[in-house]
Amino acid sequence: MLTLTIDGRQIEVKEGSTVLQAAREHEIYIPTLCDDPRLEPYGGCRLCLVQIEGVPRPVTACTTPVSEGMKVETTNEYIEGLRRTVVELILSDHPNDCMVCEKAGDCTLQELAYFYGLRENRFRGERRQYAKRDANPFIERDMEKCILCGKCVRVCEEVQGVSAIEIAYRGFNAKVCPPFEKDLDCEFCGQCVSVCPTGALMGKLSLGKGRQKDIKKVDTVCPYCGCGCNLTLHVARNEVIRVSSSPETLNEGWLCVKGRFGFKFISSPERLNTPLIRKNGRFEEVSWQEALDHVAERLGGIRDRYGPDAIAGLSSARCTNEENYLFQKFFRAAVGTNNVDHCARY
Amino acid sequence: MVGLATVFGSGAMTNSIPEIERNDLIFVTGSNTKENHPIVALRMIKAVRRGAKLIVADPRKVPLVRFATIWIQQRPGTDVALLNSMMHVIVKEDLVDRDFIASYTEGFDDGFLKSLEEYTPEVGERITGVPKEKIIEAARLYAGASNPGIYYTMGITQHSHGTDNVFCIANLALMTGNLGKESSGVNPLRGQNNVQGSTDMGCSPNMYPGYQKVTIPSVRERFERLWGVKLPEKEGLVASEMFFASGAQKVRAMYIMGENPVLSDPDVGHTVEALKELDFLVVQDIFMTETAELADVVLPGACFAEKDGTFTNTERRVQLVRKAVNPPGEAREDSWIITELSRRLGYEMKYNRTEEIFHEIGMAWPAMAGMTYSRLDEEGGLQWPCPTQDHPGTPYLFKGGFPRGKGRFTVVKYRPPAEEPDEEYPFVLTTGRQLFHYHTGSMTRRVEPINRVSPEPYMEINSEDAAELAIEDGAMVRVSSRRGEIRLKARLSKRPDRGVVFIPFHFREAAANVLTSSIALDPLCKIPELKVSTVRVEKV
Numbered sequence: 066m067l068t069l070t071i072d073g074r075q076i077e078v079k080e081g082s083t084v085l086q087a088a089r090e091h092e093i094y095i096p097t098l099c100d101d102p103r104l105e106p107y108g109g110c111r112l113c114l115v116q117i118e119g120v121p122r123p124v125t126a127c128t129t130p131v132s133e134g135m136k137v138e139t140t141n142e143y144i145e146g147l148r149r150t151v152v153e154l155i156l157s158d159h160p161n162d163c164m165v166c167e168k169a170g171d172c173t174l175q176e177l178a179y180f181y182g183l184r185e186n187r188f189r190g191e192r193r194q195y196a197k198r199d200a201n202p203f204i205e206r207d208m209e210k211c212i213l214c215g216k217c218v219r220v221c222e223e224v225q226g227v228s229a230i231e232i233a234y235r236g237f238n239a240k241v242c243p244p245f246e247k248d249l250d251c252e253f254c255g256q257c258v259s260v261c262p263t264g265a266l267m268g269k270l271s272l273g274k275g276r277q278k279d280i281k282k283v284d285t286v287c288p289y290c291g292c293g294c295n296l297t298l299h300v301a302r303n304e305v306i307r308v309s310s311s312p313e314t315l316n317e318g319w320l321c322v323k324g325r326f327g328f329k330f331i332s333s334p335e336r337l338n339t340p341l342i343r344k345n346g347r348f349e350e351v352s353w354q355e356a357l358d359h360v361a362e363r364l365g366g367i368r369d370r371y372g373p374d375a376i377a378g379l380s381s382a383r384c385t386n387e388e389n390y391l392f393q394k395f396f397r398a399a400v401g402t403n404n405v406d407h408c409a410r411y
Numbered sequence: 412m413v414g415l416a417t418v419f420g421s422g423a424m425t426n427s428i429p430e431i432e433r434n435d436l437i438f439v440t441g442s443n444t445k446e447n448h449p450i451v452a453l454r455m456i457k458a459v460r461r462g463a464k465l466i467v468a469d470p471r472k473v474p475l476v477r478f479a480t481i482w483i484q485q486r487p488g489t490d491v492a493l494l495n496s497m498m499h500v501i502v503k504e505d506l507v508d509r510d511f512i513a514s515y516t517e518g519f520d521d522g523f524l525k526s527l528e529e530y531t532p533e534v535g536e537r538i539t540g541v542p543k544e545k546i547i548e549a550a551r552l553y554a555g556a557s558n559p560g561i562y563y564t565m566g567i568t569q570h571s572h573g574t575d576n577v578f579c580i581a582n583l584a585l586m587t588g589n590l591g592k593e594s595s596g597v598n599p600l601r602g603q604n605n606v607q608g609s610t611d612m613g614c615s616p617n618m619y620p621g622y623q624k625v626t627i628p629s630v631r632e633r634f635e636r637l638w639g640v641k642l643p644e645k646e647g648l649v650a651s652e653m654f655f656a657s658g659a660q661k662v663r664a665m666y667i668m669g670e671n672p673v674l675s676d677p678d679v680g681h682t683v684e685a686l687k688e689l690d691f692l693v694v695q696d697i698f699m700t701e702t703a704e705l706a707d708v709v710l711p712g713a714c715f716a717e718k719d720g721t722f723t724n725t726e727r728r729v730q731l732v733r734k735a736v737n738p739p740g741e742a743r744e745d746s747w748i749i750t751e752l753s754r755r756l757g758y759e760m761k762y763n764r765t766e767e768i769f770h771e772i773g774m775a776w777p778a779m780a781g782m783t784y785s786r787l788d789e790e791g792g793l794q795w796p797c798p799t800q801d802h803p804g805t806p807y808l809f810k811g812g813f814p815r816g817k818g819r820f821t822v823v824k825y826r827p828p829a830e831e832p833d834e835e836y837p838f839v840l841t842t843g844r845q846l847f848h849y850h851t852g853s854m855t856r857r858v859e860p861i862n863r864v865s866p867e868p869y870m871e872i873n874s875e876d877a878a879e880l881a882i883e884d885g886a887m888v889r890v891s892s893r894r895g896e897i898r899l900k901a902r903l904s905k906r907p908d909r910g911v912v913f914i915p916f917h918f919r920e921a922a923a924n925v926l927t928s929s930i931a932l933d934p935l936c937k938i939p940e941l942k943v944s945t946v947r948v949e950k951v
């Protein structure tokens with residue numbers, strides 16, 4: 066352990082930590098745009114500038130390792146001025162789109178503009194103009210809103226191991242895109258969408274369905290594979306419109322295409338919405354009362370005639386523990402047979 | 412999971428997903444982890460970035476191979492020979508863990524050791540097609556690691572000798588002492604979100620909740636007291652037997668909840684016939700599946716987002732599922748439907764809240780007795796065993812011994828797959844999943860963008876084989892087996908080895924399981940041979 070001072074507070078941290086990690090551990094806020102604790106430090110956005118006693122120029126907290134006795138200042142007029150300029154420069158080449166942007170209310174850049182009270186811009190100049198054209202079905206890419214923090218590129222390489230996108234060209238023309246500016250064709254895990262600090266990457270399925278207001282968020286578990294990823298369902302008007310996942314979960318906030326974008330089936334018009342009984346070869350809609358009475362009567366009749374072992378049940382790996390428990394209890398205790406199994410034994 | 416339960420007295424992943432990061436060696440066999448368990452794969456990639464070695468054994472060049480130190484491309488169905496041969500090397504080079512064998516296992520010296528003698532790397536190479544140097548290197552890497560984890564799925568279990576494969580994996584871990592420690596163990600990755608839970612909950616013909624046998628009188632009496640009713644003594648039928656039983660054992664009525672055996676089970680023709688022959692079929696589901704179409708009564712259930720409850724993931728972690736939206740129209744929660752039916756059949760089940768059912772589960776199975784919904788909420792889920800309210804749950808199993816006493820070595824002999832390629836059916840067919848779809852596709856194929864990326868069935872075939880048959884990429888082909896035929900598009904690729912074709916089983920219009928066999932059941936756990944059948948491929 067090392068001891069250092071941040072903003073006059075003496076703190077202890079593990080050797081090898083960065084100044085940013087040390088500050089975060091002790092809940093000292095340093096703004097960032099390109100940092101994510103789950104990714105390697107990058108030092109790109111220069112918002113995390115801090116001053117260290119004895120070092121002539123400000124340094125980036127995310128790439129500076131702590132040392133014994135170090136004295137750090139994370140905020141003062143000079144540093145905040147620098148940060149303000151950084152944000153102002155970014156905004157000078159950013160569409161003034163917050164009114165209609167999907168990301169509003171959940172955007173780090175918007176937050177920073179609010180914090181520094183930026184409305185006018187000293188640096189207004191030429192702006193990048195990119196057409197939004199990407200035929201992939203999952204991810205809306207609006208590169209005019211990209212601040213080149215590189216998070217999406219890094220998450221795709223470091224975490225997902227895919228490297229589907231890169232930063233192409235240099236300077237003013239620098240741009241995040243798949244090789245040769247083709248349409249995105251990848252695993253569509255959406256990790257990049259989840260880390261993007263602005264509205265540059267958004268899920269297509271959610272567009273126009275609702276931003277942050279009047280959204281109910283419900284934590285639950287993914288219904289697909291056995292990994293058991295934690296999902297947060299965003300609900301508006303009794304419809305799941307978006308899925309996110311918190312970095313504090315078992316799955317560290319990462320999901321796959323099914324968990325992140327596979328929720329549309331919930332509100333599919335093809336959902337069964339009434340009990341059906343086959344009459345003269347065709348399904349007819351009936352009430353629960355009629356359906357349940359009919360099932361009980363038929364099962365009861367078959368049990369009386371052939372014994373309980375003439376009835377068998379298959380349960381589902383998709384249902385909850387409670388439902389599976391009840392299902393086998395139903396067969397054993399109510400029907401009187403051990404003929405109960407689930408299909409997929411894997 | 413019969414195999415694992417026989418060896419250790421319990422059948423589940425022995426370690427946790429987060430522990431993967433600290434593996435120094437990862438041995439993935441018969442698992443297309445990157446596509447089927449994507450988040451587990453991310454942890455593996457993280458471990459590799461931190462310097463762990465990765466061995467992937469798979470007949471196909473699955474995406475994880477990109478990160479592998481060694482890729483072993485064994486012929487389909489030859490896993491036993493591969494694993495035995497690796498163990499042969501470990502014995503010969505004296506890389507076994509004598510202390511562990513002496514303290515925690517039984518059966519090493521009687522018969523088992525000798526049974527490995529014939530599996531020299533040369534024999535291994537002849538059967539599996541893997542160069543012997545690779546077998547030796549893999550054996551050394553595994554035995555030399557300090558925290559190696561083995562991960563496998565259906566590729567290993569879904570053979571007519573799937574249980575044998577699991578025995579081999581257990582042998583390998585036992586002889587090197589790689590069990591009962593953090594980050595080292597034997598880890599079956601469960602395919603569906605709650606398949607662990609449905610087995611735990613006793614949806615098995617021979618076991619009550621918590622793997623307690625229905626044939627043991629004292630166990631049965633306990634459940635009779637808990638449920639207040641006399642219970643049947645005889646074991647029931649497993650799923651595949653339900654479709655085959657005849658005579659006195661014949662099944663006349665079935666109640667199927669949330670499953671679609673018409674697509675997921677082998678030999679579609681047979682399954683459909685068996686279901687049609689029933690006097691009465693009830694299907695409870697969220698969509699009109701291929702199975703529901705055959706039903707007499709269809710009951711609309713609720714999906715995961717419409718109910719409260721718990722799922723248990725592949726690492727035994729019980730987690731809360733919470734209701735977010737209302738089910739459509741008249742659709743109702745499955746638990747409500749079951750209790751209503753039960754009441755009508757004269758057995759009253761009374762629960763005011765879902766948590767009361769959960770509480771009863773804790774009474775039925777001590778390993779979950781320490782869990783409550785509020786603990787699950789606060790602690791981000793709990794891993795069983797968790798017997799008391801102050802127990803923290805169990806991230807890894809078998810610390811200091813096995814529930815059945817000692818881990819047992821099992822002699823396993825290599826047997827060729829039930830069907831071997833011949834002139835008439837020269838290709839080996841393997842089936843499986845791919846990234847974008849899930850199981851029989853009843854959910855994912857209704858998510859329009861997913862269907863756009865992956866809209867239609869296809870068969871992967873090695874480009875050289877395709878060239879010989881004059882099949883071009885995207886051409887329609889007819890694939891036939893002794894059981895039936897389907898037509899679909901060919902996709903030329905280097906992924907399958909020569910002589911092997913792969914078909915994902917999500918698509919109803921060309922259901923791979925029309926071709927597979929339902930006869931070659933694994934003798935112990937009765938898993939049908941979904942993974943290896945032989946087929947003929949023709950251009951149409």
Ligand code: SF4
Binds near residue numbers: 217220227251
């Ligand atoms: S969706 Fe996933 S694979 Fe595709 S670019 Fe984003 S991070 Fe990479």
Ligand code: SF4
Binds near residue numbers: 241260
């Ligand atoms: S698209 Fe988003 S995450 Fe990627 S570089 Fe631009 S702003 Fe950063």
Ligand code: SF4
Binds near residue numbers: 288450
């Ligand atoms: S998000 Fe993907 S990896 Fe995670 S549980 Fe769902 S299907 Fe599995």
